[in-house]
Amino acid sequence: MPLWQQLMLVSHALQGIRGGQSGTAVVEAVDAKLRPGVQALLFQVLRNLGRAEALRGQLVARKPPPAADALLCTALALAWDTQAAPYEPFTLVNQAVEAAKRGQATRGQASFINACLRRFLRERDALVTATDADPVARWNHPAWWIRQLRQDHPAHWERILQANNAHAPMALRVNQQKCTLAQYQKALAAINLEANVAGSHGLELARPVPVHALPGFSDGWVSVQDTAAQQAAPLLLHALDLTQPLRVLDACAAPGGKTAHLLEHAPAGAPLHVTALEVDASRSARIHDTLQRLGLSAQILVADASRPQDWWQSQCEGLPFDAILLDAPCTASGIVRRHPDVRWLRRESDVAQLAQLQRHILQALWPLLKPGGRLLYCTCSVFKAEGDLQIQTFLAHNTNARLLPSPGHLIPGIRDKAGPVPDNAAGDHDGFFYALLQKSAP
Helix, strand or coil, X not given: CCHHHHHHHHHHHHHHHHCCCCHHHHXXXXXXXXXXXXXXHHHHHHHCHHHHHHHHHHHCCCCCCHHHHHHHHHHHHHHCXXXXXXXXXXXXXXXXXXXXHHCCCCHHHHHHHHHHHHXXXXXXXXXXXXXXXXXXXXXXXXXXXXXXXXXXXXXXXXXHHXXXXXXXXXXXXXXXXXXXXXXXXXXXXXXXXXXXXXXXXXXXXXXXXXXHHCCCCCCCCEEECCCCHHHHHHHHHCCCCCCCCEEEEEECCCCCHHHHHHHHHCCCCCCEEEEEEECCHHHHHHHHHHHHHHCCCCEEEECCCCCHHHCHHHHHCCCCEEEEEEECCCCCCCCCCCCCCHHHHCCHHHHHHHHHHHHHHHHHHHHHEXXXXXXXXXXXXXXXXXXXXXXXXHHHHCCXXXXXXXXXXECCCCCCCCCCCCCCCCCCCCCEEEEEEEECCC
16 A cells, blocks of 8 residues: 555544544544554544644744645654654655645645755754753643643643553453463463563463454453453452352443453352443443453343433343443543543533533432442543542532442552552552442441
8 A cells, every 4th residue: 555545644643533533433444454454544644733733833933724734743643753653654654745746635635744844854953952941742642631741630631641652562351261361471481572560360462463363363362451450359359259149330341341250250169240331332332242242141231320220120120230440431541552542522611511420420329239238430531620620529418328448549650659559550550549438337
């Protein structure tokens, strides 16, 4: 595939993200054969978009039309750092100009794009230096995001931003009902795949591979899941008597990774009844697919966790749950290294809006928990409004709730946190938050 065509597709994807589409959606719109290469370039563009936009601001006085700007910023994002550029900057510039000439929406701007990029090649060092003082250019995150991290994590905000711009490792969760960590490591070694143990159920691959290349994947031996997310099931089920019948609710369950881990974590044949909720029907289908591959079963409901009046009595007989896992909707600020589009799609106002939704779901589900039961609240966010502050507010308004020892905020790249519950995720994990609540007797 010619590089100019790849750059055209990447710029189209960037334009879609700027228009509000998710990175997943724009990549899935690309032909399957071309998708891996386009995604790799797109992710690099998104991880350098702040710098690219700052450079564009140095080159032009007025922002170009959307299609021309997307192509110009694509080229600048890929070419500005000569050490990390996927191709020689001169080649990238030539091919970007070729893409401009061939694109219907950019043909009229081809000479303009050519002039901008040729000037960039001539004055690269001076232009980069002129943008170094811009925090958005330096960190490749929106200004509001940087401010929020500095406020929430004054000792770690730079490390978080650095982690966000790195490539995330491929982490696996071994289904220990089917094989052990050591056995699966040997299976990987047999096909020359190196993996290190990360946590009590996880392995971290030295290099990513397609899931169909993983031994036993279709037979349910293993799942792809970050080691921070792998803490949910052990935290919730710890100290519960898994030999007795237990009712567990997994709210906001799609795509089913944590639902599956709850079932895997219980001993084979344990009387564990799991109800998995998902408000979106298409995402709910992914829970079915996940459990079917692993040979597991659960009650799956297309329902809104914030409206138990619609499903608790009719589908669950109004019986209280022994344990509830609430993986609440959030900004996903802890997983932007895997989804670099998130930082550019989110708005500052989203944090407060999502915190309000989380608060509403917490209050709606709390009455469904039996006295003595446990609720594990978690988000894949590093913002304290969706973590520490959310739980402190909940505890202040619910005197029958007690906070049990919990990991709290897990910071990407930092495994030395102190406290009653250490960071057991190990490996190079994503950003996450965990709070384990227990309901007292009336």
